[in-house]
Amino acid sequence: MHSMQIVEWGKPLEPRERPTPKPQGTEVLVRVEACGVCHSDLHLQEGYFDLGGGNKLELEKLGLKLPHTLGHEIVGEVVAVGPEAAGARIGDKRVVHPWIGCGSCETCRRGDELLCTSMRSLGARRDGGYADHVLVPHPRYLIDYDGLSPELACIYTCSGVTAYSALKKLAQLPERDIVVIIGAGGVGLNAVMLSRAVLKCKVVVADIDANKREAAVKAGAAAAFDNSDPEAVQKLRAMTAAGAGAGGAIDFVGAPQSAKFGLDALRKGGTLVIVGLYGGMAPIPLPLFPQRVLTVRGSYVGGLDDIRELMALVKSGKVPPIPVKTRPLGEINQVLDELRAGRVLGRIVVKPGS
Numbered sequence: 487m488h489s490m491q492i493v494e495w496g497k498p499l500e501p502r503e504r505p506t507p508k509p510q511g512t513e514v515l516v517r518v519e520a521c522g523v524c525h526s527d528l529h530l531q532e533g534y535f536d537l538g539g540g541n542k543l544e545l546e547k548l549g550l551k552l553p554h555t556l557g558h559e560i561v562g563e564v565v566a567v568g569p570e571a572a573g574a575r576i577g578d579k580r581v582v583h584p585w586i587g588c589g590s591c592e593t594c595r596r597g598d599e600l601l602c603t604s605m606r607s608l609g610a611r612r613d614g615g616y617a618d619h620v621l622v623p624h625p626r627y628l629i630d631y632d633g634l635s636p637e638l639a640c641i642y643t644c645s646g647v648t649a650y651s652a653l654k655k656l657a658q659l660p661e662r663d664i665v666v667i668i669g670a671g672g673v674g675l676n677a678v679m680l681s682r683a684v685l686k687c688k689v690v691v692a693d694i695d696a697n698k699r700e701a702a703v704k705a706g707a708a709a710a711f712d713n714s715d716p717e718a719v720q721k722l723r724a725m726t727a728a729g730a731g732a733g734g735a736i737d738f739v740g741a742p743q744s745a746k747f748g749l750d751a752l753r754k755g756g757t758l759v760i761v762g763l764y765g766g767m768a769p770i771p772l773p774l775f776p777q778r779v780l781t782v783r784g785s786y787v788g789g790l791d792d793i794r795e796l797m798a799l800v801k802s803g804k805v806p807p808i809p810v811k812t813r814p815l816g817e818i819n820q821v822l823d824e825l826r827a828g829r830v831l832g833r834i835v836v837k838p839g840s
């Protein structure tokens with residue numbers, strides 16, 4: 487099989503040929519049709535997350551060994567099944583849920599795989615989809631995408647489900663509230679598109695890039711603000727009842743400035759959901775939390791139930807499709823560079839063998 491792999495941290499991916507694996511036990515071998523390119527691939531390629539203050543979370547310490555094949559938004563066709571892989575049939579066309587726990591601990595058994603302490607996620611711990619084949623540990627991670635194009639369907643397994651599960655954390659907000667979506671790149675734009683189906687209230691967007699603001703308004707955001715404008719918080723608050731602020735904010739960037747913008751935009755009792763992994767540290771005045779009754783919570787990708795709910799929602803036609811562009815897998819390094827430079831609107835998927 488052919489893969490584009492990280493061979494050295496921080497260096498371009500390299501093409502490699504290996505024998506195609508034979509599925510054992512419950513494993514399923516999927517021939518990759520397309521794989522979405524995600525912002526988190528950039529961090530994985532670098533080999534660390536920036537914890538701020540000069541501290542790094544190194545992926546090698548989390549058990550990620552090189553060489554490694556990135557790519558976690560995978561769609562393809564089942565081409566071989568292990569002897570215990572009940573329910574998967576050769577020829578099935580499926581998207582692959584990549585956020586996989588150990589499967590045997592108590593947390594995994596009760597269905598909270600995302601909280602497992604021994605994750606084996608595809609394209610993040612195990613080899614992923616920047617290849618012509620990928621080995622999936624169990625048929626339960628395969629999801630039917632009947633009626634959608636494979637290129638669109640695959641991006642719901644990360645970009646889509648990340649947006650969906652973050653929005654769900656604010657689904658209780660009443661109609662009169664607003665939610666601020668900070669960062670309208672691939673995931674943020676997906677959140678704008680999903681917001682009508684998940685939230686009762688409207689969303690506004692904050693992004694420093696005028697093109698991304700325009701795309702977000704076209705996608706249904708009620709307004710868009712330039713968060714580098716020192717008056718942006720004031721303008722945003724002016725849109726809310728009595729200028730009180732937003733009931734919720736979702737930070738799809740995860741940088742000190744974006745988190746601060748989110749907290750400043752909140753009303754009393756508001757919730758900031760942090761999703762982005764840009765990195766850094768945010769010094770925040772602690773008395774604000776009790777005085778303004780604020781909540782800060784994290785949201786990481788989504789579970790198997792979330793992806794199933796989301797696929798049903800998308801199939802029902804309630805979610806407008808996100809713009810997707812297709813490129814050959816051989817161009818993956820250029821695509822990652824474009825993403826790093828912030829030049830990508832919507833989502834790019836790569837196709838092997840092209």
Ligand SMILES: [Zn+2]
Nearest residue numbers: 524526644645
């Ligand atoms: Zn991702």
Ligand SMILES: [Zn+2]
Nearest residue numbers: 588591594602
């Ligand atoms: Zn587990």
